[in-house]
Amino acid sequence: MRLKLEFDNIVDRPCCLVTVNQQQLYQGEVRPELILFSKDLTGSVELKITHYDKKPEDTVVVDGKIVQDRSFTLEKIIVDNYSFDELIWESEFCADNGEIYPSCLFFGPNGDFVIDFQLPVLPWILETRHQKNNNDPTWEQDYNYYEQACQLLSQISNK
């Protein structure tokens, strides 16, 4: 699996730990773009992005207003070249203090952003989107044609 994460609004050099099914793919400073790879992954996947190492002094308050706060925002998840787009919101952020924030892409407090998906990712995207919006009744048939087409083209190019 090729995993691309895009982050934005990165303030004060925050750190993150990225794991898939408990397998660590990255640990370190948050960068605008992380491209990570995981081998031999199939079926259900839990992607976890942990914001860690933020201390109380990383939130600077002046006259009752926060003037600087170590934080970042997750913008995009792209798996095997398919962006989750709006499905990125099918996630939750579990802060270390026990608070759970559904559909939260903002990493303010320390805690875990968690999203579950399936590999291969394309049918998961299509099916999930159809389940949510009921607007793509032919997704499975189209996906099968696409799979057939890829196999056929591979067969032709191997001749």
Next chain:
Amino acid sequence: MSKPLDLAQQLSWAIATRETDSFFDARACARLILQGSRAVQDPVAVEFIQSIVDDIDLHQVINQKQHLSDFLSSITEWLQQHTTNSIVGIDQFQPDFSAGTTQSFDSFYWRHRDRRMRCFVGEYFYHIKTWISTATNWSFITDQDPLQPGDALVISVPFCDTGNQPNNLNTVLEQCEQLSIPVLIDSCYYTISSGIDLDLTSPAIDTVAFGLSKAFPVAHLRIGIRYTRDSVFDGQKLHNTINYNNIFGAYVGKKLITRFKSDYIHSVYNEKQKQVCNHLGLEPSASVLFAVGDSKWNQYNRQHLLNSYQLAFDPELFVNRISLTGVYDNWDIFKTVTA
């Protein structure tokens, strides 16, 4: 063996997937592969077109007006040399260069703007889009609303909806003659067709337009020809007279008609058309780039095209005209799928 529609889907998807890596782009593309009317990317023609460009000094070519007159003086004979189609009476007309056939349509609409524009259901959507968008008086010809004095008729031969010879063409032309209705004949599919009889002897015929965009992959060069009577001197004729025209298009056009016969595409793809139609259960059209599908092919109707033209007609008004161009361009896929 796969059912014809399943086979069509397999073909469309494979062709679309070859053109793009993304499922979503491939899906959008697959829905359109068997539609439209673009020219086949015939490898011999493509190589020849490339060689034309490779060999030229562009500045010199586009400043040599002679290329326009060379094209105009050659194309009539070229069209007449088609081995399975016939044209009678074209000598009664004068040729002008045309930006595809489209410029000829616009000239006709403008010259006859005081008339009500008429066409049969299934005619090229460009006409209808233009008439609607310019608030031109127009309507389809129906039993309830037949041709009348004061009308102007646009008709394609071969007919746009099917690629075949239109029904009752002679009767329609006789009627136009009796009612003094000027007629534009759009023959843009002439060079990709077979068995078409184009009798231009009716005095009702005002304009005849041909183009090279369907026979050769040069649609973006807008190479066409318009025939009108001696009496016509409009803006298009003016540009022709003062050589204010697409010299590069004329240059490429002249090269093409010198290198290839006017029935080249039909003769090369005729056998392939039969094979595809046999496998897909389609009726071959007289125009080699098309086939006609029955109601089982409704998913390949004109809905997408109507949407792109922003026209709100029921797609069931039109024949399920299937474009075979994508299949010809990906013949290895067709052979693999049908093996």
